[in-house]
Amino acid sequence: MGVVTSYLRIILLILGVLAGIQLPGFVDQYGKSLNAHLIESEKSLDAFRDEAEKFFDGDIEQLIAHYEASDDIVFREGGQSISVIYTRHQLLLSALNEFNESAWNAYTQAFISPVPDIQQEVRSDFSYTVKLNPGAILFGLVCGLVLAIVGELFIRLLARPFRRSQHN
Numbered sequence: 001m002g003v004v005t006s007y008l009r010i011i012l013l014i015l016g017v018l019a020g021i022q023l024p025g026f027v028d029q030y031g032k033s034l035n036a037h038l039i040e041s042e043k044s045l046d047a048f049r050d051e052a053e054k055f056f057d058g059d060i061e062q063l064i065a066h067y068e069a070s071d072d073i074v075f076r077e078g079g080q081s082i083s084v085i086y087t088r089h090q091l092l093l094s095a096l097n098e099f100n101e102s103a104w105n106a107y108t109q110a111f112i113s114p115v116p117d118i119q120q121e122v123r124s125d126f127s128y129t130v131k132l133n134p135g136a137i138l139f140g141l142v143c144g145l146v147l148a149i150v151g152e153l154f155i156r157l158l159a160r161p162f163r164r165s166q167h168n
Contacts, residue, residue: 009148009152009155012144012147012150013144013145013148015147016140016143016144016145016148017140017141017143017144018140020141020143020144021132021136021137021139021140022128023139023143024135024136024139025126026110026126027106027110029122029126030099030106030109030110030122031096031099031100031110033118033121033122034092034115034118037115038093038096041085041088041089041092044089045086045089048082048086060082060086061086063082064079064083066079067079067082068080091115092115095109110122
């Protein structure tokens, strides 16, 4: 039994290290995708910003309200479309600013509170590579150690009833 548990510890350590090395790459890819979507939303808003600058002192929300208040259904729906683009832009800008605040925020956002469609996009396009930079190595070792310790505790917990019966 001792040999099997030793191998299980080693396997858990290796799995933890491999998984931990992947996580920084995923977070990096998530941040790059978030930034790319923000740039795209900026370009989508540029023409409307020019119009808002010209007629509403740069206030795009007033431009949207003007479009939506129009009697013309085409303008009203155009205002709704601009509103969707603007709202998406605000969401992406806020998410990217939060992502860039700290490493903790980046990991939290990528895994716990992401922009759902961006996380899904990164998840589906993620290529598992081993990026050996100091942060990834450290993160991998910590994950491996934590997984090995949790596995060790779990094995000891499962083995506990058998040890009692052997002593009696």
